[in-house]
Amino acid sequence: MLARFNALPLATKTTALTIAALLVLALTVFVIADRSIMVDAERQAAERQETNMRVAWDVLRRDGAEFRADGDALYVGDKKLNDWTQPVDLVKTLVGGTATIFRGDKRITTNVTKPDGSRAVGTNLAAGAAHDAVLRDGKPFRGDADILGRAFFTAYDPIKDKDGKVVGVLYVGIPKDEALAAVSSLRWSMAIGMLLVTLVIAAAIFAMSRAMFRPLGTMNAAMQDLAKGATKTEIPGRERRDEIGRMAEALVSFRDAAVARQQIEASSRAADAERQTAMTVLNESLRRVSQGDLGATLDARFPASYAELRTNFNEALGNLSQLVGTVLESTDAIRSGSTEIATASEDLARRTESSAASLEQTAAAVTQMNGRVGETASAASRTVERADGAITIVSGGRAVADEAVQAMSRVAEGAKGIDSVIEGLDKIAFQTRVLAMNAAVEAGRAGEAGRGFAVVADLVSALAMRSEEEAARARDQLTATQTDIVSAVDAVGKVDSALSEIVGTVGEVHGLLATIASDNSAQSTAIGEISTAIGAMDRSTQQNAAMVEETSAAARNLSDQVDRLAEHARAFRVQDTRPARRDVFEVAGPTTAQ
Numbered sequence: 001m002l003a004r005f006n007a008l009p010l011a012t013k014t015t016a017l018t019i020a021a022l023l024v025l026a027l028t029v030f031v032i033a034d035r036s037i038m039v040d041a042e043r044q045a046a047e048r049q050e051t052n053m054r055v056a057w058d059v060l061r062r063d064g065a066e067f068r069a070d071g072d073a074l075y076v077g078d079k080k081l082n083d084w085t086q087p088v089d090l091v092k093t094l095v096g097g098t099a100t101i102f103r104g105d106k107r108i109t110t111n112v113t114k115p116d117g118s119r120a121v122g123t124n125l126a127a128g129a130a131h132d133a134v135l136r137d138g139k140p141f142r143g144d145a146d147i148l149g150r151a152f153f154t155a156y157d158p159i160k161d162k163d164g165k166v167v168g169v170l171y172v173g174i175p176k177d178e179a180l181a182a183v184s185s186l187r188w189s190m191a192i193g194m195l196l197v198t199l200v201i202a203a204a205i206f207a208m209s210r211a212m213f214r215p216l217g218t219m220n221a222a223m224q225d226l227a228k229g230a231t232k233t234e235i236p237g238r239e240r241r242d243e244i245g246r247m248a249e250a251l252v253s254f255r256d257a258a259v260a261r262q263q264i265e266a267s268s269r270a271a272d273a274e275r276q277t278a279m280t281v282l283n284e285s286l287r288r289v290s291q292g293d294l295g296a297t298l299d300a301r302f303p304a305s306y307a308e309l310r311t312n313f314n315e316a317l318g319n320l321s322q323l324v325g326t327v328l329e330s331t332d333a334i335r336s337g338s339t340e341i342a343t344a345s346e347d348l349a350r351r352t353e354s355s356a357a358s359l360e361q362t363a364a365a366v367t368q369m370n371g372r373v374g375e376t377a378s379a380a381s382r383t384v385e386r387a388d389g390a391i392t393i394v395s396g397g398r399a400v401a402d403e404a405v406q407a408m409s410r411v412a413e414g415a416k417g418i419d420s421v422i423e424g425l426d427k428i429a430f431q432t433r434v435l436a437m438n439a440a441v442e443a444g445r446a447g448e449a450g451r452g453f454a455v456v457a458d459l460v461s462a463l464a465m466r467s468e469e470e471a472a473r474a475r476d477q478l479t480a481t482q483t484d485i486v487s488a489v490d491a492v493g494k495v496d497s498a499l500s501e502i503v504g505t506v507g508e509v510h511g512l513l514a515t516i517a518s519d520n521s522a523q524s525t526a527i528g529e530i531s532t533a534i535g536a537m538d539r540s541t542q543q544n545a546a547m548v549e550e551t552s553a554a555a556r557n558l559s560d561q562v563d564r565l566a567e568h569a570r571a572f573r574v575q576d577t578r579p580a581r582r583d584v585f586e587v588a589g590p591t592t593a594q
Contacts, residue, residue, distance in 0.1 A: 045153040060101075088109055089111055098174075104167075108121065135158070154173045155173065323445070345549075352541060355418075370527040433465060437457075439454075453568075474544055
């Protein structure tokens with residue numbers, strides 16, 4: 001439905017919407033006016049009810065001012081109201097409508113008739129709001145009610161005796177159909193009038209819309225022709241000064257723009273042909289490059305208008321070829337360096353293991369010496385005759401101490417060699433990091449083609465930094481080991497001095513056995529401390545060996561990464577030319593000599 005409405009002409013849609021708005025407005029006005037009329041009619045009916053009730057009371061009080069009940073009979077003064085129709089008929093005659101007098105809730109006289117035309121005497125007041133308000137609460141009631149199947153505007157007042165007791169009810173009412181008859185006629189007249197006014201206004205709006213939108217029809221036809229490419233179409237309405245005139249001027253601008261666009265399109269077809277040729281040749285060269293052929297330069301088939309593009313492409317391809325060649329040479333140099341690093345690390349690992357074995361032997365010797373010193377103290381305590389045996393044992397202790405000093409000296413010399421190796425590793429790691437930085441620079445210059453090599457350069461740089469860190473850690477551990485060795489040599493020297501003093505004073509052994517025993521005990525404690533220090537040195541040496549193994553593994557990993565880099569670089573077929581920026585990769589040469 002909405003699609004059909006959208007397909008209608010603009011004049012028809014505007015007229016339809018305007019008429020619909022008028023109909024809605026007329027209906028709204030009718031509903032508001034009808035509601036006002038109904039409210040006013042109900043207000044007038046309520047006022048009339050009050051008037052009718054006052055008249056009914058005046059009629060009843062002509063025969064007395066007091067009411068009383070006697071059984072089913074109701075009296076006003078001395079007049080019995082049962083079946084006395086004169087009061088109710090007089091009320092109808094004076095003010096119209098209906099009137100009823102109840103004894104309790106039963107009608108005793110009324111002018112309300114049944115469907116058969118007889119008076120509704122003897123019928124009861126129906127249960128409801130009126131019944132409860134008047135008979136139960138003793139209050140008047142005003143409102144709508146159905147009486148014997150007919151709608152009435154009603155008014156009920158309680159009839160009370162002199163004691164204030166409710167003995168009956170006085171009712172007056174107006175049939176709704178009679179009270180609203182004039183209102184219904186007015187409603188129909190108002191509805192017909194509004195409908196006629198709406199139709200007249202709608203007809204005038206339709207005629208005005210047709211006249212107003214007629215120029216749009218001719219404008220639409222011109223726009224359709226212009227959309228089909230008819231650039232010689234005459235645009236109507238250019239002389240007007242309203243919105244249609246401005247639309248005509250805009251259409252003229254559109255027509256001129258279309259003419260200019262056709263001219264531009266005609267002049268660009270040749271350029272499109274040249275661009276297509278250039279794209280075909282460039283696509284072929286790029287396909288060869290994607291297959292690894294870096295010699296796929298653009299030839300003379302490339303259009304002359306794109307000569308700058310051909311020159312730049314060929315230069316970029318040449319630079320990329322030189323870069324890949326440089327990468328291949330650099331990978332060979334890096335592979336050689338990483339092999340040397342791995343070899344040096346393995347040699348260092350073997351020397352470190354040898355140092356660890358020597359320390360273990362030294363620890364065993366010191367332990368043995370400690371046991372012999374204890375035996376010497378025990379022998380000195382037991383007997384003087386064992387002095388010669390004690391001298392022999394002390395001599396053996398000096399020999400062991402000399403061996404310990406010599407072993408410590410060898411460990412110190414080995415530690416100096418390890419320090420030299422670590423310094424070499426540090427320099428190699430620094431060289432490797434410089435190479436990685438140069439490779440990253442060349443990869444950045446290569447752009448997208450060098451992205452993979454840049455990743456490898458980052459990995460090589462990370463490995464070099466890790467090698468420097470491990471070398472620094474090894475140097476720290478070695479420094480601590482050398483310190484411990486010096487302490488151990490001093491301690492063993494002290495032991496040797498003590499043993500020498502024992503040999504020098506052996507003649508006094510008979511008088512100083514107790515002193516010798518005490519000294520031997522102190523020496524045993526010192527030798528125990530020496531043994532603990534040598535054990536710590538042994539653990540440090542083992543840690544150095546583990547770190548050297550890690551360095552060797554890192555060097556082997558670096559070699560594997562270089563092999564992978566070389567494998568990727570060899571996927572390209574390069575021209576046999578020397579790299580233009582070879583000097584960038586030769587920066588590591590002077591560094592090695594430092």
